[in-house]
Amino acid sequence: MNFNERSELLFKNLMSMYLNDGKPVGSTALAKLPEVGVSSATVRNVMADLERMGLIHSPHTSAGRIPTDLGFRVFVDTILTVQPLNQTVQQNIQQGFQRAQTQDELIGSASNILSSLTGMASLVMLPNKEQEVLRHIDFVRLGERRLLVVLVLNDNDVQNRIIELEEAASESELLEVANYLNKHFVGHSLRDVKDKLVNQMDEIRLNMNQLMRAIMDAADDVIDSKTKAVAPYFISGKTNLLNYQELADTDKLKALFQSFEQHTHMLNLLDKSMQAKGVQVFIGNECGHEIYQNCSIVTTPYDVDGEVVGVLGVVGPSRMHYDHIVPRVDMTAKILSSLLKGNR
Template structure:
């Protein structure tokens, strides 16, 4: 949308005042801005033009104006100037990852960092199980009929599961099974491992003894369970949303939290973000569910070895300081990606 210089200046001032104070902005307030050198009558005419363009509207009880969803969109796309991240915020992000060792801990830390740094709810989408690579598999014999299977995925994600057998199993059987599985499947994506195990199971039954087959079958079940794991994302700081007047209505919050739990709408949004590069801002109806009215979602992908693994972001009121939130989301993703690459 093309705004002339005067309209853009006044619209920018209105947006900044509204984002900071959350109250309708009147022409008399804009007339007092130091770089506004036009009459109140001219300002009223410009405000009327902005309203006809669908950028602002007048709430039912006020002569002042507030931005529409379309106004937020134009502001974010065309006018917003992002502030560089300060040293204090950078240090807070880096220190938040200090104790994380595994991939799961890094992703959980990212969620907690974002909610603390932004004062909003944060989401970190877990990697698609099909993208996870099996690096190594080990078995630890616990007793005659029980063993611990250890899956190492993507170098940082370690999964431990106890498996039980109908008959006694020796350490040599477990070692033999581990050698076979590592030789044939290490370095492959989990979905490939799953497909190949299904394809080869008949062959294994002919070439291996029954105990070896049962070990491989149990491992197949562990991989299957890993691929079906429940929560598709970490979420932190939902209670932060209680601090915003426009979201504090009990019914609205209940609908918003229910949307988080049902996953589908938020996953659709996060999947869109995976297809795009850089930070994405979704406003109101763009989020895909009416429970996100008056909300914005800011997301960006994180990567490992140049491949997009998932998305992280924040959910908060549309009246948020985009100039500060966008770089915090972006830098958290960059630091998370660098740690996953290590």
């Protein structure tokens, strides 16, 4: 986009005024700014040029102008100056993770931190559960036929599940099954564990009695349920969107919330973000569906030991302060990545 100096100055000031109060900006208001220093007539001429370039438009019958999606895109790509985070904000992010112990708790905390810091809806895509590594498996008798299956994943992520057996199991039988599973499967991803269980079924059938095979099947069911997370991402702060006039329409919000719950539209976007490097800003139609008109989504991947495992970001109005939002999303991802490394 080719700006001359005057066009860029006026466009930058129009964006600043619109981002601050969300109202159409008139040529008279721009002309009154000390840094503009030209007449209202000159401003009107420049505004007409910007409108022809597709960067601004007049909503309804208003005399003022607001940015188009293209205008937001040009602003983000060529004019935006990202503000570095001050130490207080960084400390607030770190403190938000303090009580989290497991991987899921860390990811849930990241979502809460982002919604609080930005005043928008936030989401964090969960890592693929099939890639989680089995560290230990154990069985605890709770009664004659009631059994607690304990999975330890990625060091600190402990999953418990109570199951009912058709007949009572002795401590020695439980220990034998646990020893077998720990010997053959510890250190492997849950996907590999499931594959190996299938491949070794003949050996299991030969070497274990019916009860022990039932215990093995129960463990397999627990592993299977762990790999099938109900929701593919954490989402926090949806009601924050009520605070923005352009999104506060009941039908608009209802459609947005349904999109969050149905996952499909958002997952397509998050998958795209997984392939990109660094912070991505999706504006309006770039978000992949008309539901997100007047919205922007800011995302960035997070990793464990250099391997990208998920994406986090915020959903809000296109009229967001990108210079503040982008570094908050970026820093939260960096801190989450460092904590997940220690949690692995």
